Amino acid sequence: MITLHYVATANGMKIAIALEEMGLDYEVIDYPLFEGRHLTAEFRRLNPNCKLPVIVDNAPAGGGEPVTVFETGAILLYLAEKTGRFLPAGGSARWQTIEWLVWQVAGHGPMNGQAHHFVRYAPEGQDYGVERYRREVVRLLNVLEYRLNESAWLGGTEYTIADMATWHWTWASPLLGIDMADFPAVARWIEAVGRRPAVIRATTNPATALPVGNTQLRAKLSVEQWSNMFGDNMHRAATLS
Ligand SMILES: N[C@@H](CCC(=O)N[C@@H](CS)C(=O)NCC(=O)O)C(=O)O
Known part of the structure; x- marks a missing residue:
């Protein structure tokens, strides 16, 4: 347990x-x-x-x-x-998975965290912070779009812990006012991950699902x-x- x-x-x-x-x-x-x-x-x-x-x-x-x-x-x-x-046992698939996992935890996650802070939580009128971090999230979505146009999953041909790490932050991009129509490969991947039975269980189980209050656009x-x-x-x- x-x-x-x-x-x-x-x-x-x-x-x-x-x-x-x-x-x-x-x-x-x-x-x-x-x-x-x-x-x-x-x-x-x-x-x-x-x-x-x-x-x-x-x-x-x-x-x-x-x-x-x-x-x-x-x-x-x-x-x-x-x-x-x-996590593939060896070869380049293992390292691609680790690469994208580290990309997520070292950059994608923290930049999204700052963007959500400035767009949804900071006192209004912080234009520099809003602009800087939202643009950075858009840049990172372009990086994901590039990757997902060349590869079905972030680590390569298999769904891995790199996809698990990246999915929910990316799913939340519209809360920053970002239009996912600009990122069709990312949108397809969000849907494909979201259809997995384990992901449906995690996002709907009352013990782990997001409370409605955590998805409002402006938090009070x-x-x-x-x-x-x-x-x-x-x-x-x-x-x-
Ligand atoms: N780099 C950390 C980030 C963890 C993190 O920032 N967790 C947030 C929730 S998403 C938290 O604990 N927030 C409460 C707080 O900052 O006091 C990780 O990947 O585990």
């Missing part, structure tokens, strides 16, 4: 999808996005960075103590290694919620011991 410390966001969804795809047994501990329940010394012992998701594998391969893993890229690699699935946060997400409460958590 794997314990999934979860928040229903694009990063959380990567892992919900992977656990479903891999047929692993898991329980979900939910940390609602705005409530700050993870901003504690106890949670910091699972992830010093105080971010979600985190997994605890209570039955690691080969036995031994439970294994805790944070950072979605590391979690996806861990689960792929544990099950021997969705209370002072406490703002502090949990972007302000003093969030920063204080990085000093807890």
